[in-house]
Amino acid sequence: MPQLSRLVLARDHLQNLLDVLTAQGYDVIGPTCRDGAIVLDRIGSVSDLPEGLTDRQEAAAYRVAPRADKALFGYVVGPTSWKKFLHKSVRSLWQADRAGARLTILPQKDSPPKYAFFGVRPCDVKAIELLDKALLDGDHPDSAYKGRRDGTLIVAVNCGQAGGACFCASMNTGPRATEGYDLALTEILTGDHRFLVEVGTEKGAAVMAKVPNSGATPADLKAADRILENTAQNMGRDLDMGGLKTALYDKAGDAHWEEIAARCLACGNCTMSCPTCFCTTVHDTTDLTTTRAERIQLWDSCFSLEFSYIHGGSVRQSVMSRYRQWMTHKLAAWDDQFGAPGCVGCGRCIVWCPVGIDITDEAKVFRLHEVNTQGVNR
Numbered sequence: 001m002p003q004l005s006r007l008v009l010a011r012d013h014l015q016n017l018l019d020v021l022t023a024q025g026y027d028v029i030g031p032t033c034r035d036g037a038i039v040l041d042r043i044g045s046v047s048d049l050p051e052g053l054t055d056r057q058e059a060a061a062y063r064v065a066p067r068a069d070k071a072l073f074g075y076v077v078g079p080t081s082w083k084k085f086l087h088k089s090v091r092s093l094w095q096a097d098r099a100g101a102r103l104t105i106l107p108q109k110d111s112p113p114k115y116a117f118f119g120v121r122p123c124d125v126k127a128i129e130l131l132d133k134a135l136l137d138g139d140h141p142d143s144a145y146k147g148r149r150d151g152t153l154i155v156a157v158n159c160g161q162a163g164g165a166c167f168c169a170s171m172n173t174g175p176r177a178t179e180g181y182d183l184a185l186t187e188i189l190t191g192d193h194r195f196l197v198e199v200g201t202e203k204g205a206a207v208m209a210k211v212p213n214s215g216a217t218p219a220d221l222k223a224a225d226r227i228l229e230n231t232a233q234n235m236g237r238d239l240d241m242g243g244l245k246t247a248l249y250d251k252a253g254d255a256h257w258e259e260i261a262a263r264c265l266a267c268g269n270c271t272m273s274c275p276t277c278f279c280t281t282v283h284d285t286t287d288l289t290t291t292r293a294e295r296i297q298l299w300d301s302c303f304s305l306e307f308s309y310i311h312g313g314s315v316r317q318s319v320m321s322r323y324r325q326w327m328t329h330k331l332a333a334w335d336d337q338f339g340a341p342g343c344v345g346c347g348r349c350i351v352w353c354p355v356g357i358d359i360t361d362e363a364k365v366f367r368l369h370e371v372n373t374q375g376v377n378r
Helices: 011-023 122-135 143-150 202-208 218-233 244-250 256-263 269-273 319-338 359-377
Strands: 005-010 027-034 037-042 053-058 061-066 090-099 102-107 115-120 153-157 183-188 194-199 280-286 292-299
Touching: 005 011, 005 202, 005 218, 011 027, 011 115, 011 153, 011 194, 011 202, 037 053, 037 061, 115 122, 122 143, 122 153, 122 319, 153 202, 183 202, 183 218, 194 202, 194 218, 244 319, 244 359, 256 319, 256 359, 319 359
Parallel strands: 027 115, 115 153, 153 183
Antiparallel strands: 005 194, 027 037, 053 061, 090 102, 090 292, 183 194, 280 292
16 A cells, blocks of 8 residues: 555544544444443544543453553554444344235345444554455455445554563564555654554545644654564564474374363354454344345354354364364465464464463473474484
8 A cells, every 4th residue: 555645633623533434424433431441332522432441351360450641542442343343243144924825035234334444553554454255355245245345445553562472573564554545643742642654555645635734754663663663662562473384284183282271261252253254154134024124244163163063063062172173274274265374463362362371382382292203213
């Protein structure tokens, strides 16, 4: 994506940006604090943003805490991701009405709003790109996803701090957004509270043309670079992808899978919170009068026993086989399918796992086992 320009937006004019997006017909979705977590919801005012708040994240631990400053984006990522707006968790596919011998099929038309995603972290920008690959770039694109994605404008926010479970620097997905955005902001708290704005598309430029701004100075650029360099150097986790795909394939029978399974609850929290997991199932229902039926699409998880059900039973009966499927797909088979790993280093699967299973730690174990086995073979 060509970078068109770099501008500076004063904190006092951030509301102008929200107002312009709203005036252009966008349904603005952004971060806000609710029920002790920073979540994504409709916003209309800067006052809706989590000003002066941060989040403390570790394995199986998440807490919102106050900051010593008035940063608007001083947190990392919350439990929800943008996929909930692009790839709905519950969607009616069709309804059927019966009147005597006559059956009428009524396809359900999705009329999505025109979204402006405001405050998308770089890892989540990459996650949306991966969803595009899975749901759009094939012979049978998901029409509902396409309808929502086509009208979406993305305002990314580069990361001013790293979380305890973050490893985006390892995955080359952050802390700076390099593509996939219309506008990208870096919040600068030193001196005047302001934002460096990187314009990524003509659509983003058209928005900024209606917002008060000034040209970025070398000092602004250096300040933003220092922030992002510091964030990259303070990642809470790291994941070395070198040779990991081979290690996971070679170690499909490794005893360590059973050790993980002994802790795993197969609850599916990792897949629900993951910004790239996209699996679904369908449920058919009929009312008591047997005159109306409906087919509903729901998010599903490869951790459920029913997920791999075919005639005769489920293919993956054990928790071990289901965890192995998830991790191997995420870090190995996804790359074979879509040309990139299915992990963006956001750390949500670590934070929201009730028992704190850490995908980065488990990957290190399989890499170590692979090295040890190769050493014995030699």
